[in-house]
Amino acid sequence: MRLSTKGRYAARLMLELALHYGKGPMLLRDVAEREEISEKYLGQLVAPLKAAGLISSSRGAHGGYALANAPKDISLCEIVQAVEGNLALVECVHSPKICSRVNSCVTRDIWGRLSERLTEELESISLQDIVYQHRRKQSAQPLTYTI
Amino acid sequence: MRLSTKGRYAARLMLELALHYGKGPMLLRDVAEREEISEKYLGQLVAPLKAAGLISSSRGAHGGYALANAPKDISLCEIVQAVEGNLALVECVHSPKICSRVNSCVTRDIWGRLSERLTEELESISLQDIVYQHRRKQSAQPLTYTI
DNA sequence: GTAATCACTACTAATTTAATAGAATTAGTA
DNA sequence: TACTAATTCTATTAAATTAGTAGTGATTAC
Numbered sequence: 001m002r003l004s005t006k007g008r009y010a011a012r013l014m015l016e017l018a019l020h021y022g023k024g025p026m027l028l029r030d031v032a033e034r035e036e037i038s039e040k041y042l043g044q045l046v047a048p049l050k051a052a053g054l055i056s057s058s059r060g061a062h063g064g065y066a067l068a069n070a071p072k073d074i075s076l077c078e079i080v081q082a083v084e085g086n087l088a089l090v091e092c093v094h095s096p097k098i099c100s101r102v103n104s105c106v107t108r109d110i111w112g113r114l115s116e117r118l119t120e121e122l123e124s125i126s127l128q129d130i131v132y133q134h135r136r137k138q139s140a141q142p143l144t145y146t147i
Numbered sequence: 148m149r150l151s152t153k154g155r156y157a158a159r160l161m162l163e164l165a166l167h168y169g170k171g172p173m174l175l176r177d178v179a180e181r182e183e184i185s186e187k188y189l190g191q192l193v194a195p196l197k198a199a200g201l202i203s204s205s206r207g208a209h210g211g212y213a214l215a216n217a218p219k220d221i222s223l224c225e226i227v228q229a230v231e232g233n234l235a236l237v238e239c240v241h242s243p244k245i246c247s248r249v250n251s252c253v254t255r256d257i258w259g260r261l262s263e264r265l266t267e268e269l270e271s272i273s274l275q276d277i278v279y280q281h282r283r284k285q286s287a288q289p290l291t292y293t294i
Numbered sequence: 295g296t297a298a299t300c301a302c303t304a305c306t307a308a309t310t311t312a313a314t315a316g317a318a319t320t321a322g323t324a
Numbered sequence: 325t326a327c328t329a330a331t332t333c334t335a336t337t338a339a340a341t342t343a344g345t346a347g348t349g350a351t352t353a354c
Contacts, residue, residue, distance in 0.1 A: 001227075003148050003236045003258065005312060011254045027330080036248070041313055047332080060321025061329045076257070080148075089150045101183070104288060106281040107158050110223070110272065111150065117268055121261055134253040141251060152343060175300075188344055194301075207352025208298045 006083040009037050010045050014079050015134060017055065018071040018127045025057070025064030045083055052082035071131055077122035087122070088115045153230040156184050157192050161226050162281060164202065165218040165274045172204070172211030192230055199229035218278055224269035234269070235262045 012035045020026045028046065032039035046065060049055045056068045067074065081087060088094045090111040096102045159182045167173045175193070179186035193212060196202045203215045214221065228234060235241045237258040243249045 001148060001150050001154070001231060001234060001236070002238065004310090007148070008237060008254065008258070011257075012252075015254065029330090038313065040315075043331080043333095044313090057331065058321080059319075059329090059331045062322065063320085063330045065331090084148060087148060089148070090155060091149065104284065105159075106277060106284050107155065107162065109280065109284070110158075110277065111155070114265075114268055118261070118265060121264055125257065130253060130257065133256065137251065137253050137256070151341090174298095185344065187346080190300080190302095191344090204300065205352080206298095206300045206350075208296095209353060210299045210351085212300085 001089065003080070004084065005041075006045060007080040009035070009042065010049060010079050010083040011076065011130075012037070013042055013045060014049070014054070014067070014074070014127055015130055017065060017067045018074075018131050019134070021067055021071055025062070025066045027064045031065075048082045049079070052078065054078060054082060067127075071127035074127040075123050076125040076127070076130070077119060079127075080122060087119050088112070089118070090115075148236070150227070151231065152188075153192060154227045156182070156189065157196060157226050157230040158223065158277075159184065160189055160192060161196070161201070161214070161221065161274055162277055164212060164214045165221075165278050166281070168214055168218055172209070172213045174211045178212075195229045196226070199225065201225060201229060214274075218274035221274040222270050223272040223274070223277070224266060226274075227269060234266050235259070236265070237262075 013031055016031045016034055017026055028042055029039055031037075032042050046055065046057065050057060053068055054074055055065050057063065057065050077087070086094050088111070090108065092099045092102055092105075092108050093112045093115055099105070099108075102108055160178055163178045163181055164173055175189055176186055178184075179189050193202065193204065197204060200215055201221060202212050204210065204212050224234070233241050235258070237255065239246045239249055239252075239255050240259045240262055246252070246255075249255055
């Protein structure tokens with residue numbers, strides 16, 4: 001029950017855009033370098049994020065990507081959902097037709113409620129929260145070199 | 148971020164054993180028939196469940212499987228964990244060594260806390276709870292044939 | 295001793311994941 | 325207009341995972 005790289009990388013991509021918020025579009029190349037993720041692979045993740053209205057892009061020279069809204073108005077849930085699809089822990093929760101047992105299957109109900117709880121948790125975390133936690137953690141980090 | 152058939156089938160297998168609790172060992176063949184799951188595949192799931200101390204088995208004629216403890220004393224968390232391994236949403240939470248960024252990566256902290264919340268939710272659901280909900284649902288079910 | 299049952303191991307087809315590669319499109323600027 | 329920098333789109337692929345199937349061996353009740 002692991003989150004794939006899509007969701008994980010999308011979260012890191014969005015964090016970089018949030019850290020750059022208000023400073024114009026950010027190059028995908030820079031995001032890729034800072035997060036040590038393949039630029040080409042990130043290139044595939046921005047499409048669904050844009051389709052979901054979470055980021056905007058400008059092409060050509062001096063182009064790049066920027067958050068479509070303020071960090072406080074973007075939830076982690078939206079980010080993960082954009083790249084991973086619905087967050088149901090089992091497929092039958094969203095696609096009842098795939099199983100003939102849905103009407104009698106109590107485990108489906110349980111997985112459904114758990115999926116809702118998980119979604120609520122993800123909704124409660126905003127990109128702004130992640131920025132705060134990142135800044136706090138950065139300032140607590142020891143330097144990686146000695147003077 | 149889906150639960151695999153291992154976790155889902157294990158939950159259904161354990162529910163059948165719980166419904167049969169106190170009536171001696173239950174044949175895997177009967178579990179397979181009632182739940183419409185391949186008996187051979189279920190045969191692979193019982194090994195980790197037994198290793199985790201959740202079920203006991205008796206071999207030979209009149210053998211079968213039974214819960215090792217009362218349904219109220221077995222949590223859904225134990226069942227899923229037995230067959231799926233640890234419930235971390237991302238691998239680096241339990242295996243920090245696989246990524247050099249763990250010390251500075253704030254998203255790892257977030258996935259870690261979410262994994263904990265999910266684990267708590269699963270711990271709060273006992274097999275007895277599932278039996279209750281199953282019985283309630285069964286009695287509310289309309290008959291599948293008309294008189 | 296034989297039939298019934300669990301136990302163990304090996305194999306496999308299909309799907310998903312995690313990319314890589316390259317051509318096409320768009321926009322700013324000299 | 326031509327050039328360059330950037331996103332956008334589509335195809336391909338190697339590796340890993342999933343969801344089984346198959347067969348043989350070990351154990352026990354009768």
